[in-house]
Amino acid sequence: MQNWTHGYISDVSYDYSFFPELSPTSIAFNLLDGRCFPPGLEKFTYCELGCGQGFTTNILAATNPQGEFWGMDFNPTHTAEAQRLANAAQLKNIHFSDHSFAEFIEADTPPFDFITLHGVYSWIGDENRRNIVNLLRQKLKVGGAVYISYNTLPGWSALMPLRELMLQSPSKTGDSSLQRVEAGMAFAQQLHAMKARYFLENPTVKADLDAMAGDSRNYLAHEYFNQNWRPLYHSEVVEQLADAKLTFTISGDIDDQFYNFKLTDDQLNVLADIPDITRRETIRDFLFNTRFRRDLFVKGPVKLTALEQVELLSNFRFALIIDPEEMEYEVDLVGRPIKLDEPIYQPIISALAEQPRTLRELMGHTDLKRLEFATILQALKILISTYHVTPALPAEEEDYRRETVIGLNRAILKRARFGADTQILASPVTASGIDISRPEQLFLLAYLRKADLVQFVWSILQVQGEKLIKEDQVLESPEANQAELKAQAQNFMEQRLPLFQRLGLI
Numbered sequence: 001m002q003n004w005t006h007g008y009i010s011d012v013s014y015d016y017s018f019f020p021e022l023s024p025t026s027i028a029f030n031l032l033d034g035r036c037f038p039p040g041l042e043k044f045t046y047c048e049l050g051c052g053q054g055f056t057t058n059i060l061a062a063t064n065p066q067g068e069f070w071g072m073d074f075n076p077t078h079t080a081e082a083q084r085l086a087n088a089a090q091l092k093n094i095h096f097s098d099h100s101f102a103e104f105i106e107a108d109t110p111p112f113d114f115i116t117l118h119g120v121y122s123w124i125g126d127e128n129r130r131n132i133v134n135l136l137r138q139k140l141k142v143g144g145a146v147y148i149s150y151n152t153l154p155g156w157s158a159l160m161p162l163r164e165l166m167l168q169s170p171s172k173t174g175d176s177s178l179q180r181v182e183a184g185m186a187f188a189q190q191l192h193a194m195k196a197r198y199f200l201e202n203p204t205v206k207a208d209l210d211a212m213a214g215d216s217r218n219y220l221a222h223e224y225f226n227q228n229w230r231p232l233y234h235s236e237v238v239e240q241l242a243d244a245k246l247t248f249t250i251s252g253d254i255d256d257q258f259y260n261f262k263l264t265d266d267q268l269n270v271l272a273d274i275p276d277i278t279r280r281e282t283i284r285d286f287l288f289n290t291r292f293r294r295d296l297f298v299k300g301p302v303k304l305t306a307l308e309q310v311e312l313l314s315n316f317r318f319a320l321i322i323d324p325e326e327m328e329y330e331v332d333l334v335g336r337p338i339k340l341d342e343p344i345y346q347p348i349i350s351a352l353a354e355q356p357r358t359l360r361e362l363m364g365h366t367d368l369k370r371l372e373f374a375t376i377l378q379a380l381k382i383l384i385s386t387y388h389v390t391p392a393l394p395a396e397e398e399d400y401r402r403e404t405v406i407g408l409n410r411a412i413l414k415r416a417r418f419g420a421d422t423q424i425l426a427s428p429v430t431a432s433g434i435d436i437s438r439p440e441q442l443f444l445l446a447y448l449r450k451a452d453l454v455q456f457v458w459s460i461l462q463v464q465g466e467k468l469i470k471e472d473q474v475l476e477s478p479e480a481n482q483a484e485l486k487a488q489a490q491n492f493m494e495q496r497l498p499l500f501q502r503l504g505l506i
C-alpha cells in the first residue's frame, strides 16, 4: 500500500461520473425551496473535495464561467485526468490539485461560497472526517453552502457484514483491488450456497450481492474495498458538522420531497410530532431504511419570509430537457406511477418548449395565468424529479456561457470516439450537464464534421469491434448494424438534434 492513501484504494481509478445535484444552480434552487437564502449565482467560488476524475467540476466550470472552481483529490492519477480534460477544453476558471484533505487546509485558496463532496465522507477514517470538518470550518464563507452525501444507517445495517465477508475472502498476496473484488463476490456467493446463517437470517442481502455482478468493478472496489468504510446516521453527521458551524437545511435531492407520498398517515403523524429537525430526519431514515443521503448544510442559514421566498423563486429560470413531442403524462415519480394533470402540465411544457422561462414569466403566460404560484412550483418540482425540466441560470450572459462550453463539449465528443465513459455534455442554458448516449455523441461529432452520420459512426464501432444491440439481441452482421444506425441517425436528426441545439450543446 502506498502510504499517502490512508488505506484508500489507489490502484484503480474511480468511475468518470457527473452528478447534477452538485451544480450551484441546483443547490441554490433546493435551498430556496427550503426557505433558506442561497449563495448568489452571479459570481461565486466553488470547491469539490475528493473530486475523483473531476468530470463534474469540469462540466460545472465550463457552464458557469462567472464562478471560480477548485477540485481536489489526493490521487494524482485522478487529478491528472481531470486536468487533462480541463486543458483540452481550455478552461480558465478551474484549479485542480492533488492535496489530501489535511494538506488542503493549508492550501492558498480564497474562501468558498459552495463546497461539495459526493461519495467521500463515509469512505474515509475518523481522522480524515475531522480534517474535512476543519476544512469546512476554515474555508467556507459565512452564508456558504455545503453539499455532502454519505452512506446512511439504518439502510446499510444488514449489508455491512457483507463488506467484511468480502474483505476477509481468501486472496493472494499481491492481488490487485479488481482481483479482490472478483474473489470477494465469488466467496460471498459460495457462503450463500452453503447456507451460511448470515444469509438465511438477512434474506435481503442476496439480492444486493447478485446486483453487484452488474456494477462497474472500479465502483465496487471504491465502494467496498477501502480500509475505511462507515455508513453514518444523519444525526451523527449533523453533530460532526456542527463543529464547522454548519446547519442542515434541506435534502440536495428533490426526489426526497416526493418519497413522503409513500408514508402512511400514522407514519406521517409520527414525523409531524417531532419538532426537532435532526431527530425527525433520522427517524424518517428508519421509516424508509435510507441507504444514501444527499444533504445541504449552510453556515449561518437565513430563513426567508414566505414573501421573500416567492420573490426569489419567481426569478428562477427553468428549461425543458426533453423533446416536447415525446412528453408523456403517465410518469413514474420516485417509483410510483402517477398521471400528470394535463390542463396544468401541458401549458407549462408548451411554454418551456418555446424557450426557458422564469417562474414569474410562466405565471404571466396567457395559458397559465389562472394557476396559483404554488401549483406551478409544485408542477415544476415534479417535472424536475421526473427528468423533464431542470433549473437554469438567467438568460443574461448565456451567450458568454455558450462560448465557454464549446471547448469542453468538443473535447468530450472527441473522447467519445474511444469509449463510453462520458455520456454527458455541458449546457450553457441549464449550467449543468445533459445526458446523451455515446451513439448520439458520435452522431453529433459526425454532424459537426459534416460527415455521413452512419458511415462515420460505423467506422468507429467497427474498428473497436463493437456491435449494436436491438431488442436485447446483438446485431452481428455489418448490414444489420448499419441499418440500425440509419434508423437511429434519422431519429437523431429529427428529434434529438433540435433538442441539443435548444440546450446549447453545440
Ligand SMILES: C[S@@+](CC[C@H](N)C(=O)[O-])C[C@H]1O[C@@H](n2cnc3c(N)ncnc32)[C@H](O)[C@@H]1O
Residues within 6 Å of the ligand: 006, 008, 014, 015, 017, 049, 050, 051, 052, 053, 072, 073, 074, 075, 078, 099, 100, 101, 102, 117, 118, 119, 120, 123, 124, 128, 222, 223
Ligand atoms: C468514491 S470516490 C468519489 C469521487 C467523486 N466525488 C465521485 O463521486 O465521482 C472518493 C474520492 O475521494 C478521494 N479521497 C479519499 N481520501 C482522500 C483524502 N484523504 N484526501 C483527498 N482525497 C481523498 C479518492 O481518491 C476518491 O477519488
